[in-house]
Amino acid sequence: MFESxxxxxxxxFKSLRGEVRLTPEHVETALREIRLALLEADVNFKVVKAFIDRVRDRSLDQEVLKSLSPGQQVIKIVRDELLALFGDxxxxxxxxxxxxxVVLLLGLQGSGKTTTAGKLGKWLTRQGKHPxxxxxxxxxxxxxxxxxxxxxxxxxxxxxxxTMDPVARARGAVAEAKAKGFDTVIVDSAGRLHIDDELMGELQAIKDAVQPSDLLYVADAMTGQDAIKSAGEFNRRIGVTGVVLTKLDGDARGxxxxxxxxxxxxxxxxxxxGERLEDLELFHPDRIVSRMLGMGDVLSLIEKAEQAIDKDEAEELEEKLRKNEFTLDDFRTQLRTIKRMGPLESVLGMIPGLGNLKELAQNKPDxxxxxxxxxxxxxxxxxxxxNDKIINGSRRKRIASGSGTTVExxxxLLKQFTEMRRMLQMIGQGGMPGLGKGMKLPQMQRASGAASGKKRKKGGPWGLIKAR
Ligand SMILES: Nc1nc2c(ncn2[C@@H]2O[C@H](COP(=O)(O)OP(=O)(O)OP(=O)(O)O)[C@@H](O)[C@H]2O)c(=O)[nH]1
Ligand SMILES: [Mg+2]
Structure with missing residues (x-):
């Protein structure tokens, strides 16, 4: 869908290959092509303009990564800004x-609401829910x-x-869910060819009656900018918490x-x-962007260059481990890094000594x-x-319900976190279970090593956070 x-x-990228420096002329040539590509892909022209301006500013800015060639720098900036278009x-x-x-699906006729209801139900079931x-x-x-x-x-x-009253049907479903222990109610709604007051009134009444936490606007990606215009209208009139873009398998331009x-x-x-019940994916901005840019090799190179920057972060982490200050906050930062970078090993390579720990080798958590x-x-x-020590029973209950998980x-997680911190601490101090007390581990493989593209070893304490 993003071929052009x-x-x-x-x-x-090819035209910039071999260039040593990035000049304003290079940037303009590159930007012209990218602008055309975005317009061809049916991106809103205002979005394109703002996007191009930002890429230009940053390309001419000197804070570029030394280890990247001019072409790679442009790609990096384009990638960053594409990601920024998706927000957080x-x-x-x-x-x-x-x-x-309560999840309410809304949108124009034929956009895929009913199909999405089924797909979402299936998706929720896979998450262990009962819709x-x-x-x-x-x-x-x-x-x-x-x-x-x-x-x-x-x-x-x-x-x-x-009953054939839309509001009564929705309300009845919520009562039924409460009575029978369903944890999610998916409400499919009627579509219209055009937005009209009657449709909006009906949706508003359903919303008032069942107070959905999720109002998903289902948009047919094939209809391009029109889908977006009406999404804006639904958002203004009813309020929308998220968009489901359907039919991205077709020749939608994306x-x-x-x-x-x-x-x-x-x-x-x-x-x-797709039309099958399985064809619903959680939206991942980074995956879409990689697909758009379609250049896995360059992107991974850029990531490596960025890992070198993360060296400072790694040193900070090392310091924290030594001082026994590794908190759940740090833990989450590490998780996000993993999600952002993908390969677990690269993150492990930054943690002191960890690349060498066969004992901890486990499968990656998915x-x-x-x-x-x-x-x-x-x-x-x-x-x-x-300070995880303050998390008592009632706090655990609150956290579980807040995160849609269970107290178990x-x-x-807390048990595994404590365990992991204990191990990391031992490693930080140079002692390792199984290696004998006081035995020193080989010098850690630093981030600089990771960034040089060396093959990294598998495993590590991340295996500990596996669900079971
Ligand atoms: N290829 C493809 N087809 C889809 C997708 N989602 C829905 N469809 C098809 O789009 C058509 C309309 O889907 P529905 O789910 O009935 O749409 P709706 O919004 O409920 O329509 P109304 O209830 O009439 O407003 C069906 O033929 C679906 O199979 C998708 O992601 N990819
Ligand atoms: Mg329908």
Missing amino acids: LSTRVQDV AEGGLQKSAPTPR LMVSTDVRRPAAIEQLSVLGTQAEIPVFAPE GAALSVVSVVGVPIAFIGS EKQLGRVEAIISSMTAAERR EVNR
């Missing part, structure tokens, strides 16, 4: 919600039936009362994805990439687990993150 963008950016959004549902969580679905689309005769068919396929219960955050001001929560761990830590107060998971 990726081709053009790669051409820019991490995708998914709101971090915290009352039980049952209940309900259709409030009483206008189109087959709509209610369509959702029950999907429910059967996805093995998700569908609430189907007698520009909608790039403009939606800037224009509508709400993050992308999920993307739909991204979903990292996400849950991060959600748990993010639901703690700053004081709790600084919180307990497990």
